[in-house]
Amino acid sequence: MSDIKKYIEENKDRFLNELFDLIRIPSISSISDHKEDMVRAAEYWKKTILAAGADYAEVSPTKGNPIVYGEKIIDPSLPTVIVYAHYDVMPVDPLDLWKQDDPFEPVIKDGKIWARGADDDKGQGFMHAKAFEYLVKTNQLKCNVKFMIEGEEEIGSPNMGEWCEQNKDRLKGDVILVSDTGMIAADVPSITVGLRGLTYLQVEVTGPNRDLHSGLFGGAVANPINILSNMISSLIDENGRITVPGFYDDVLESSAEEREALNKAPFSEDDYKKAINVEALHGEAGYTTIERTGIRP
Template sequence: MTTKEYIKEHEEKFLNDLFGIIRIPSISAESEHKADMQKTAEYWRDHLLSLGIEKAEVMPSTGNPIVYGEHIIDPNAKTVLVYGHYDVMPVAPLELWDQPDPFEPVIKDGYIWARGADDDKGQSMIQAKGLETAMALGYLKCNVKFIFEGEEEIGSAALYPFLEEHKDLLKADFIFVSDTSMLSPEVPSMTSGLRGLCYWDIEVEGPNRDLHSGIYGGTVANPINELCKIISKIVDENGHITVPGFYDDVVEMTADEREMNKQIPFSSEEFCKSIGVPAEQGEKGFNTPERRGSRPCFDVCGIWGGHMGEGSKTIIPSKAHAKISTRLVANQDHEKIAKLMVDYIEKIAPKTVKVNVKVSHGGQAYLCPIDLPAYQVAEKAIEKAFGKRPLAVRSGGSIPIIAGFERILGIKSILMGFGLETNGIHSPNENMPLDMWFKGIETVAEFYKLFGTGN
């Protein structure tokens, strides 16, 4: 029996298993669902055991419980650690859903409609059903561990200490994650990178009170003028960040990655139209898909000072403020970048004002080298199910826990996601196309068929 045939035969059962977990409204952001979190974790434990996984349990954490499972077929074989999350986003406003109950899945027009159909119950179940298929067909040649958390949508606060505490238990060769998206079924892709972040608060302090701009204008530094000058000096006319040492650790794209980047379907016109801008703008020498995922950038996220109300007030304000951020790429260390920026701003700030730059927070970037054996197996599995080699796409956003896995457990994650941009995650009418879901299961099963001894 082929993988496809096995899945075809079990379609109804697979869907019912998914629907069972979708029906529990495990909204982590709403405290009245506390009992549902426990219930969902127990559903997963029972379901993993039902697949024939030798051990599965609901473990306490500092927050919602964490489901751990393991299936060790050979202590000397490779070990895959599957990560997913069983919590979902809130559903309000209910009236924007086309179905009365977002937790009662509906199959319509070739889609599964429900909160969690994609993020991440649908995708986690792809992992479970893929493994089930692989086990049934005798593909499995590696050990598998599972970790499903219940707080991804509210920041994974409990997972970090859990990882620290259970490093041995969670030992694996890599982490397998289905919680991201593909470009489209016709242009399959994997997320090979995530950007990191560094965020600062700047305060520029001038006179000890707002001054009359007639009496003092032209004689003292204006904190807003100076803040603007500082900000304008951080990026040059080529879109390059001027902070000394800023690019030192940036891992440049390989020729293969740049080649794949070119194949990403992208229309400048549609891109600009979708966000209502006259033209793109970014670092010279790179196109928009490259700039988005593979290049760091500098953005002011907020600025304020002086008179912000109606009419005019002729003052030199006492203070000006900004919240500034950089997105980072591997292997930029956010703590190192944080310090470089502080040093630079202190260096370029005029002596006529007091400038206070505080590091607000940061997160590491993540990069999965596309020559990593497990990544290459995943590529082949996708090619088998989707008919095309997936493009490696570095994503512009951040998934902090992925960098957390690397930092705490010291291992890479393979981000093999089966979502689509149109799936409406976090929004009303969340959905998952049925064919993507079944192809996802097939991909995971094919992965296990290809992975094991030898890679």
């Protein structure tokens, strides 16, 4: 692998130009005006995967934004790695908080690429595509590789489940490499082995049949906003435990060894606090910050 640095150096300008062209596509999944950009970004990914050396790639439709699928099978008896990434990005407003005129026009400053999508998730996905390209072009690929690049991650992947169900057979693999996780620090190589999910709920509290005058009704009728506030604040007790009955039934308990290993990761609570400008941290009693954000709900 000693020639990898040379390969990066020799191809650096091309890599950057290709990534920048992807970043320039404003593929904001939560704004319907960008429908065409979503397809453009998907097509760009298809082209990228094929140019990197895949045998096959397609832009596969869903009820929402398409999913890009590609593969290189060198030997069906070898392990298969599935690379997951997403080509959609978050909206860019408020625009005046950006330090550049156009969030979709990448700027290199202090050795970093600044633009919407540069780090979530076009940059990481691209890095894996280029690692794949390097392995293919230098005949060093030792496994099968499949790519699955979706376009609705930022809106909760509403159509990915169905697509995976429909494409179960070709999604068979041994490992999923998610190109969408973080690092402990820029100089600490990190492997994320699990991710937490999200739950969204909508609660509606209804009250009297009209606006009530405080002088006539105040103190005699419950105010829905107070009831709702009580409901929300009672979801977590004073020890940071979630109070919903049954909530912890499916929560995996990490072993003492796992917790010990997790806490060995170089993590500075002081730097963490400083980075977000808070004086104290808060969370479930009995767990460290790295556990609270990594293995606890």
